[in-house]
Amino acid sequence: MGRPSKSLTQVQAEAVLTAADHARLRIRAYIVVSLLTGARTEEMRALRWHDVDLAGEPHSDPPVPPHVELLRSVRAGGDTKTRTSRRAVELAQRASDALRLLWEARRCGHAQTTGCPCLVFVTRNGTPLGARNVQRDFRKVIDVAGLPGREWTPRELRQSFVSLLSDAKVPMEVIARLVGHRSTTVTETVYRKQLRPVIEGGASVMNRIFPRETEPEA
Numbered sequence: 001m002g003r004p005s006k007s008l009t010q011v012q013a014e015a016v017l018t019a020a021d022h023a024r025l026r027i028r029a030y031i032v033v034s035l036l037t038g039a040r041t042e043e044m045r046a047l048r049w050h051d052v053d054l055a056g057e058p059h060s061d062p063p064v065p066p067h068v069e070l071l072r073s074v075r076a077g078g079d080t081k082t083r084t085s086r087r088a089v090e091l092a093q094r095a096s097d098a099l100r101l102l103w104e105a106r107r108c109g110h111a112q113t114t115g116c117p118c119l120v121f122v123t124r125n126g127t128p129l130g131a132r133n134v135q136r137d138f139r140k141v142i143d144v145a146g147l148p149g150r151e152w153t154p155r156e157l158r159q160s161f162v163s164l165l166s167d168a169k170v171p172m173e174v175i176a177r178l179v180g181h182r183s184t185t186v187t188e189t190v191y192r193k194q195l196r197p198v199i200e201g202g203a204s205v206m207n208r209i210f211p212r213e214t215e216p217e218a
Contacts, residue, residue: 007156007163007194008035012147017094019145025105026129027137029098030121033068034154036092038161038179041154042073043085045129047120054091054100066091068099070180074128085180162187163194 008016013035020031034044051071057064069088091099102120121129139149158179165175176187 005156005159005193006152008160010164010167012145013160013164015145015147016142019141020098022144023141024137025098025102026121027134027141029095029102030134030154031138031141031157032098033091033095034157035161036095037068037070037089038158038165039068039070039089040073040085040158040180041131041134042075043070044154045074045121045131045134046072048072048118049103049120050118052099052103052120054096054103066096087177087180089178159191159194162191166194 017032017035020028023031030044033039034041039047047068047070051069053064053068054066056066067088067090071086073085099120106117117126119128121134123129123133134154138154139152142149142152162175162179165178172184172187176182176184179187181187181190
């Protein structure tokens with residue numbers, strides 16, 4: 001059996017984001033976007049610049065926010081895991097900032113543009129970023145964040161995304177769409193350890209309908 005999966009708490013996630021702010025632009029953007037969008041690591045490595053929209057269309061009706069389109073992966077054939085996995089995800093401000101810094105560095109020649117210039121994440125030589133490259137740089141950031149890097153993998157950023165949204169009481173249907181699942185059943189099955197174990201909402205409504213009239217006797 002493989003190592004049990006786990007997810008970052010909000011405090012740990014903030015520590016990781018802070019540590020990433022002081023890392024190289026490539027791994028900074030990789031970690032921030034992964035954690036704040038829930039993208040799969042194989043989708044991140046296949047992300048192309050023309051799938052990144054850092055401006056959006058704020059004046060359209062309805063407005064289109066800054067976003068990334070997750071349309072491919074490094075899986076055989078370049079397809080995403082499922083058809084439903086093809087999705088456009090809004091970028092949080094920190095994710096948008098991290099990608100903008102990486103783009104500006106690439107455009108100004110601070111990063112190598114030969115090899116695969118269309119890819120967002122490449123090596124110093126401009127070649128596609130491999131899983132080992134990501135794992136090595138990721139573990140360094142995790143160590144700086146005060147966590148044991150050897151015990152964490154980039155895949156757990158996606159699990160942390162689900163867990164943090166669940167803790168924030170985001171509806172299951174929304175979480176399923178964000179992570180590219182065809183149904184909430186898939187989300188609940190895959191991430192059952194990351195989801196809140198207690199279903200809330202009904203009790204607060206019933207408390208309003210049937211308020212406690214007197215304090216119970218000791």
